[in-house]
Amino acid sequence: MEPRNNPNPASGDDTEIVSRRIERLSLHLNPIPRTLPDGDRQIGMATCARPKLEVDTGKLSGYMRGPHRDVQEKVFEYFESRPELQTPLEISKNDHRELCWRQLVGLVREAGIKPFRYVADDPAKYFAILEAIGSVDMSLGIKMGVQYSFPLYICYVVCSLWGGSVINLGTQKHKDKYFDGIDNLDYPGCFAMTELHHGSNVQALQTTATFDPITDEFIINTPNDGAIKWWIGNAAVHGKFASVFARLMLPSHDPKAVSDMGVHAFIVPIRHLDTHETLPGVEIHDCGQKVGLNGVDNGALRFNSVRIPRDNLLNRFGDVSRDGKYTSSLPTVNKRFAATLGELVGGRVGLAYSSVAVLKLAGTIAIRYSLLRQQFGPPSKPEVSILDYQSHQHKLMPMLASTYAFHFATSYLVEKYAEMKRTHDEQLVGDVHALSAGLKAYVTSYTARSLNVCRESCGGHGYAAVNRFGTLRNDHDIFQTFEGDNTVLLQQVAGDLLKRYQEKFQGGALTVTWNYLRESMNSYLSQPNPVTARWEGEDHLRDPKFQLDAFRYRTSRLLQSVAVRLRKHSTTLGGFGAWNRCLNHLLTLAESHIETVILAKFIEAVQNCPDPSARSALKLVCDLYALDRIWNDIGTYRNVDYVAPNKAKAIHKLAEYLSFQVRNVARELVDAFDLPDNVTRAPIAMQSGAYSQYTNYVGF
Known part of the structure; x- marks a missing residue:
């Protein structure tokens, strides 16, 4: 039987096949050392000097960067044309935050790059824009993500996102009301999930949203300091709205009790749209200087009986009627929670x-x-x-x-x-x-x-x-x-x-990524072949199989x-x-x-x-x-x-x-x-004149 993993299947008549197999097996069991061209080391495989590969960089780059190369170059060209928007080496936290906002506004309103339109329709293009912007300034990439992107749940820091939550967790009424304002930066916002005491364990969040059937409103409350929303990007300075994750509480037949329907998301205004003043019941504090990403204004939020309309519930997976009845296509708290997090991946x-x-x-x-x-x-x-x-x-x-x-x-x-x-x-x-x-x-x-x-x-x-x-x-x-x-x-x-x-x-059934496990139970766990285990030829070692x-x-x-x-x-x-x-x-x-x-x-x-x-x-x-x-x-x-x-x-x-x-x-x-x-932007990486640029930087 042909040993598994033989890299060169035999061809020709049977005698030739047998002779070649015997010769190859002999070489595997008693390898002949080959000497490299420099003569100073031996290697048990047929490696020899070979000419340098000729690589067409343009074609390799085109294959790598794919169909969205143009939009990335548009980002690069915009910042090259606006040197005053390029992040300087030394900049204070407050100045970096303001620069980051101007950079984002410039991209959207001057360069006409509006990433929010691609979040749902063309995610690959959105990520291509994100890659280019992050290369310019990582804080800017995060700032853009905070405003537009797919929510990054279970976040301890920075990347708490706003626009994606409205699209993914809300329904058409929310898209109709908020899409244009988010897209053109009239509605800057943040994504308030993480709390001081809870990051990874999202189901244990403590912020509450209690429905008041008399006024047809939800009342957002921070019940204790552990429930303060923490590390919320865009909250400290620029945000005017927040997607707040809270436990949806409904009045029950017992007037002293409520029914906990699990964690849901709510749109909560936190600053006045015109004056930018903090709204009543909302308390905002600055999380301060960080190890990095100081262009992003991370803040902490506390809510004291903040009332919002019932329609501000992002109700894709669960809704509350005017008379306080809860409905959902998903029968349990766990299934609703899983569906919500599934949309945030x-x-x-x-x-x-x-x-x-x-x-x-x-x-x-x-x-x-x-x-x-x-x-x-x-x-x-x-x-x-x-x-x-x-x-x-x-x-x-x-x-x-x-x-x-x-x-x-x-x-x-x-x-x-x-x-x-x-x-x-x-x-x-x-x-x-x-x-x-x-x-x-x-x-x-x-x-x-x-x-x-x-x-x-x-x-x-x-x-x-x-x-x-x-x-x-x-x-x-x-x-x-x-x-x-x-x-x-x-x-x-x-x-x-x-x-x-x-x-x-x-x-x-096994899904696409895991298909190899089906075969692995039958073949990959079989006893290793003692002959295959000794094969050391270069063709074999470089065989993808x-x-x-x-x-x-x-x-x-x-x-x-x-x-x-x-x-x-x-x-x-x-x-x-x-x-x-x-x-x-x-x-x-x-x-x-x-x-x-x-x-x-x-x-x-x-x-x-x-x-x-x-x-x-x-x-x-x-x-x-x-x-x-x-x-x-x-x-x-x-x-x-x-x-x-x-x-x-x-x-x-x-x-x-x-x-x-x-x-x-x-x-x-x-x-x-x-x-x-x-x-x-690193002098030592310049493609020409690297040392001269480096010395110019320090004043020579």
Whole structure:
């Protein structure tokens, strides 16, 4: 039988087939070392010197940026034409807030870029605008999201959004009344969900909205200090409305009691439209200076018997009639809550997508500088670029490969989100919910670590504020916390995986993202083939099937083993105790699954690329991403004999060599991100005259 994973199926007559198999098996069991051109190291695979890839940067960039490139360039061109609106390096909190508002007003009213129109109709275009604006100033990107975007629920900081809640949680009457005012910035608002004592546990929010049938109004109250709405973006200075999440309370037959219908959203005016004065019963305070994103005016809100019309209930999933009767198409509090949060998943999509934009920007600065900066070299020879050093390649090239991988994975997520909004398919809703949670957690954590790597890779010049790493790092840092702490989100992914695992054995269907688990139960968990485990040829290691099988095998083993552990511990510790006992295992499972999805989408993107030179470059980068990840977790594969020692060594050496190959086209790869100098704005990353611009900045 042909061994599984054979990268070169035999052809020709039977004798030739048998001879080739015997020869190949002999080579696998007794590999012949091949010597690299420099003669100073050996590698057990057929790697040889090869010419540098010729990459058509324009075609690669066109494939990367897709159909919404024009609107991004319109954003860049607007800010290049308005230097007074570009954020200076040193700016006070209050000045930054006012500048951020002027930037947003300029985009909407002068440049004619109105993102709100794309929130429901063309989410991909909205996210493209968000990416471009965030590259100009991350505070501006968040400010735009606060006003227009998909709500980012479970938010500890900043990204509490207004316009998307009206569209997604309200009905036609709300759209008719508020859409134009939100769109043209006449109705600036905020999204008041998070409370001082509750972030992730939204069902435990304490703010109340009690219906008064006599006046046909809801009364909004903050019952205690723990219920103060906290970190509400746009509240401290500019907001005039708030989407307030509160418990909907209805009078009951007992005059001393009320019926709690669960958490709902309400439109609450907080400032006068003309005078901008705070309205009666509303108390607003400034959350003050933050670690980053100080262009966003985060505030705290307290409500004391604030009355609003009954129509201000965002009533898509539950309504109250004039006589105080509650109606809903969903029968329980939990189902209504799940439906409400399901409509808010777009925030995670936006965070994951925006985090990749930050990684592109930081990587562009670090790699361009590393190509420019020369340091040491052979005796009596010119100094060499610091990116020629293997240690520097080890830092930056896998990161560059990951950036490409994340780009295609988050682009896929945007596509699935748009499809979900269009079709309202229930299976797709669950799929996007889990995938967005996992990608948001994984990508933002990776970007946060990489920002430090980029800073360190640029030495002392990376420490200069003008070269932006400090600002990028501080502004992005909160991405790991809002929209749900990353650890919490990874637990959601693990929980969904376990649910799918259980459904598999009960005959349930698996949605698109999880299809490989069906096969994994039959093949990925079978005993590793001792012959396959030793294959170390480059063709085999760069075969997408081997790479994807390895990722899927790891996830399948983690899923099966944690399911067994949870069953074991639940008998003595109960469900919560068992989960906590296995928590690190569950987080590793979630990360492994997300890496698997990322690789699968990257492989698809390589195969679908129409230009041969761009496709070759993407294949190189994809192979580095896959093999670097396998090597980073090589202990897992070795422990179960999925990879023999000789194969592990070959994976390591090939990953190092691929880093060298990627280094040779690193300039073209970052140029394909198509970030002009007026967007990168770091002197050390300028495509020409970098040092002269740097010295000019300090006054020479």
